[in-house]
Amino acid sequence: MSTTTSTQVAPRPRRPLRIYQIGSHLFISVMLLLSLIPTYLLITWSFKNGLQYRWERWAISFPLRWRNYIAAWDVVGDYMINTIIVAIIGLMGMLLLSLIGGYVFARMDFPFRETLYYAIIALLMVPWVLSFIPAYMVYVRLGLLNTRLSLIIPELAGGPIFGIFLMRAFISGIPEELFESARCDGAGVLDLIGRITLPLSLPGLATLAVLNFIGVWNSFLWPLVMIQDDDKQMIAVGLYKLARSATSGGVPGWTSQDFSVWGPLYAGYVIASLPLVLLFIVLGKFYVEGLVDSGLKV
Amino acid sequence: MTEVTGAAEQSRPADAAAGIPIRSSELSTWQAMRRSWQAYALLAPIFVLLIIFNYYPPILGLLRAFYRWRPGVEASFVGLQHFGVYFTSPETGRELLNMFKLLAFFFFSGAVVPFVMAVLIFRIRDTESKELYRLFLIIPMLVPLIVVILLWKQIYDPNLGVINGLLEQVGLGSLALNWLGDTATALYAIMFMGFPWVSGVGTLIYLGGLGQISESIFDACEVDGCTGLRRTLLIDLPLVLGQVRLMTILAVIAGVTSFQTILVLTDGGPGFATMVPGLTMFHKAFRTQQFGYAASIGMILFVITFTATLAVNRTIHPAVEDVRH
Numbered sequence: 001m002s003t004t005t006s007t008q009v010a011p012r013p014r015r016p017l018r019i020y021q022i023g024s025h026l027f028i029s030v031m032l033l034l035s036l037i038p039t040y041l042l043i044t045w046s047f048k049n050g051l052q053y054r055w056e057r058w059a060i061s062f063p064l065r066w067r068n069y070i071a072a073w074d075v076v077g078d079y080m081i082n083t084i085i086v087a088i089i090g091l092m093g094m095l096l097l098s099l100i101g102g103y104v105f106a107r108m109d110f111p112f113r114e115t116l117y118y119a120i121i122a123l124l125m126v127p128w129v130l131s132f133i134p135a136y137m138v139y140v141r142l143g144l145l146n147t148r149l150s151l152i153i154p155e156l157a158g159g160p161i162f163g164i165f166l167m168r169a170f171i172s173g174i175p176e177e178l179f180e181s182a183r184c185d186g187a188g189v190l191d192l193i194g195r196i197t198l199p200l201s202l203p204g205l206a207t208l209a210v211l212n213f214i215g216v217w218n219s220f221l222w223p224l225v226m227i228q229d230d231d232k233q234m235i236a237v238g239l240y241k242l243a244r245s246a247t248s249g250g251v252p253g254w255t256s257q258d259f260s261v262w263g264p265l266y267a268g269y270v271i272a273s274l275p276l277v278l279l280f281i282v283l284g285k286f287y288v289e290g291l292v293d294s295g296l297k298v
Numbered sequence: 299m300t301e302v303t304g305a306a307e308q309s310r311p312a313d314a315a316a317g318i319p320i321r322s323s324e325l326s327t328w329q330a331m332r333r334s335w336q337a338y339a340l341l342a343p344i345f346v347l348l349i350i351f352n353y354y355p356p357i358l359g360l361l362r363a364f365y366r367w368r369p370g371v372e373a374s375f376v377g378l379q380h381f382g383v384y385f386t387s388p389e390t391g392r393e394l395l396n397m398f399k400l401l402a403f404f405f406f407s408g409a410v411v412p413f414v415m416a417v418l419i420f421r422i423r424d425t426e427s428k429e430l431y432r433l434f435l436i437i438p439m440l441v442p443l444i445v446v447i448l449l450w451k452q453i454y455d456p457n458l459g460v461i462n463g464l465l466e467q468v469g470l471g472s473l474a475l476n477w478l479g480d481t482a483t484a485l486y487a488i489m490f491m492g493f494p495w496v497s498g499v500g501t502l503i504y505l506g507g508l509g510q511i512s513e514s515i516f517d518a519c520e521v522d523g524c525t526g527l528r529r530t531l532l533i534d535l536p537l538v539l540g541q542v543r544l545m546t547i548l549a550v551i552a553g554v555t556s557f558q559t560i561l562v563l564t565d566g567g568p569g570f571a572t573m574v575p576g577l578t579m580f581h582k583a584f585r586t587q588q589f590g591y592a593a594s595i596g597m598i599l600f601v602i603t604f605t606a607t608l609a610v611n612r613t614i615h616p617a618v619e620d621v622r623h
Contacts, residue, residue, distance in 0.1 A: 020526070024418045025427065031415065032434045035497045038449050039438055041460065057463055097347075100340050110334030111327050116341065120348065126356050129555040129576060130600040133583050133592045134359035135351070140369050157347035164344075189336050218443045220558050225584055236444040240562060243448050259458075269445040276440045288436070288502060 046072075046267040050260030065263055071254060072267035078231065079238030080272065086148060086234065087216040090155030094212060095205050097160040102167025102201070103193050107179065117168070123161045136225055150226045151234065155216060163208050166290075170204035171197055207290035210283045217276060235272050242268060363597040367590035380594035389570045389578075396485060397574045401553025401606075403489045408552065409545040412500030417534055419501070420508040432505070438497040447562045450491045454478045454563075478564050481571040488563055488572055500545050507538035540616035550606045554599055575599055 044060050045053060046068055052061035105117050135154075144150040174197065182196050198205075216234075223234040233241070245251050246265045254261050280287060331338070363380060365373040384390055419435075422428045438446075453460050454477040462474035477487040511533075519525075519533050535542070557576035560566060566573040566581070575595055583592035 021421075021423060024422060028415070028418055028422070028431055031494050031496045032431065034494050035438050035492075036434065038446065038453065039441055041453070042441065042445070042449055057460055097344050101344050104337050104340050108334065108337045110337040111330045113337075116345075120344070123348065123352050126352075127551060127555055127600055127603050129579065129596045129603075130359050131352070131355040131596075133579065133589055133596050134362060135355040136583070137362075137367070137369065137589060138351070138355050138358065153347075153351055157351040160344055161348070161352070189340070220444055221561075221580070236442060239442075239444050239448065243451075269441075269448065272445060273441045276442065280436065280440055284436070288432075 042266055042269055045262060046270045048263045053259045053262045068263040068267035071264040072271055075242060075251060076238060076268040076271055079233055079235045082232060083217060083235040086151045087213050090152045091209055091212055093156040094159030094163060095209060098163025098167045098208060099198060100193060101160055101164035102171045103197050105168045106171035120161055120164055145226060146228045148232055151223055159212050166208060167204055170201050174200050203286060206283050206286040210279060210287040211290050213279060239272055359593045359596055362590050363594035365590045368587045380591045384595060389573060392570055393573045393575050393578060397554060401550060404549040404553040405546060407495035408500055408549040409542060411495045413504050415496040415501045416504030416508060417530055420505060435497045435501050447559050451563055454487055479568055481568050484564055484568060484572045488560060503541050504538055507541040508534060511537045539614055543610060543614040546610050547607050551603055554603045
């Protein structure tokens with residue numbers, strides 16, 4: 001960061017600058033450590049038995065009680081699989097529609113193009129509170145209450161709104177020559193989308209996939225009102241119900257006496273976080289880029 | 299072959315601007331539309347889904363706000379009755395006050411604190427620690443929101459919670475409270491959740507914005523002796539106003555419409571101490587089956603968010619583009 005100009009002026013302000021730097025490091029570290037406390041507690045608690053939870057609240061207790069994780073998986077595993085099924089089916093459809101929509105608006109010229117585009121983008125302005133209640137009624141009317149489809153459709157229908165916005169910008173950046181030469185070789189629209197656009201817009205699609213997967217994983221109010229059967233329930237609502245029944249001793253296979261229910265419960269929370277961690281390790285770059293980009297474009 | 303050349307012309311807006319207009323003016327709109335059937339065919343599935351699931355519900359909601367409405371029963375028109383009931387019910391004032399308190403707080407925790415954090419991290423000279431800090435910002439974001447909420451519920455627990463545990467350990471046991479169960483503290487406990495509010499989307503978005511500012515601006519301002527707080531206010535802040543606006547709007551929307559945290563932590567209680575309009579909407583619909591009434595609260599919240607968003611857009615004007623690169 002220090003350039004020639006700054007080194008010329010440097011002699012005088014250098015000292016205060018160094019103190020300022022150390023102070024910043026200290027402050028940032030303290031803030032970050034504070035914000036990590038809940039995550040730390042979550043992980044340590046997940047390895048404790050009842051007595052350790054009661055008496056060693058802050059320290060890590062040994063030996064680590066991995067058994068908690070087995071007990072937890074028995075309960076949260078199904079919720080996670082449900083959520084992954086819904087997320088993947090919804091994502092595939094959402095990505096396909098976003099890719100097609102992005103291509104059409106970025107690369108084709110037709111009457112009412114901008115009108116139609118803004119008709120889609122305008123939906124970004126509709127806050128979910130306005131749609132929540134009537135959407136529930138529409139889904140009930142269509143017989144979608146308590147079906148997995150009711151969880152997939154919002155992803156499939158609503159996902160492309162932001163998806164098309166993002167993919168149009170992305171696909172506009174692909175050099176026209178690539179499409180030109182493919183057309184000369186007789187490629188049709190579907191070829192242009194599948195063979196040229198798709199491979200070149202993978203980073204954009206990855207960003208969309210990550211943002212939407214996190215959205216599905218966190219979705220709470222919608223599955224809470226749509227899904228009644230526990231065997232179709234999504235992870236967030238599953239954990240909410242689990243936390244309620246665990247403290248009242250209602251989880252089969254978990255002993256509720258002497259605080260021993262807490263270890264498996266927190267182990268369940270940790271397991272439920274793992275897919276997001278995994279996703280971040282694999283596609284983290286796209287996630288951060290997506291966030292930063294959306295901050296720049298708005 | 300004709301089709302291929304047609305597609306080539308369509309997808310080159312530059313050409314359309316230069317030479318094609320003469321031709322396209324000869325074509326009627328109808329002919330042009332027929333020639334572009336492929337574009338419409340590709341968009342058709344998207345629009346079918348959007349119309350049924352994204353256009354229809356909000357429009358229906360705006361209409362049904364004036365009806366008595368529940369599943370399986372014919373809706374009946376009641377005019378402005380729901381709005382009258384809402385604005386005259388004794389809890390409403392409390393709810394709206396809570397909502398504005400939360401909104402003001404979310405502006406602080408969602409727009410102000412992340413900005414300060416981002417500026418501090420951005421000025422760290424050591425690139426390695428900078429990267430490390432970014433990573434640590436992200437770690438808490440990998441925990442699902444519901445887990446964070448449930449965890450904080452446990453942290454606040456009057457008997458088992460770590461806050462009261464800590465207070466007792468340092469001999470301040472008398473200060474221990476039922477944080478979420480006490481009318482005086484419940485709303486503030488909800489706000490305090492997530493302390494110190496630095497990790498997450500906001501700081502990353504600000505960092506992205508600061509990263510876009512041209513290096514020469516910082517150099518120039520260093521020569522002029524503009525450093526520290528002065529630089530923050532005169533250079534950093536004006537140049538990330540786009541991000542400030544985004545975060546402010548997000549804070550407004552969250553303050554007015556979000557109630558998931560409150561639903562899980564207190565469900566509006568104790569009494570009506572932490573009630574917000576969004577949660578009332580939820581309760582009216584799913585506990586007492588008053589869907590029309592709930593739709594009218596949804597409409598009120600929509601009007602509030604819309605007005606507030608417009609106001610924010612009018613007040614905050616991002617800096618001109620030419621100072622960026």
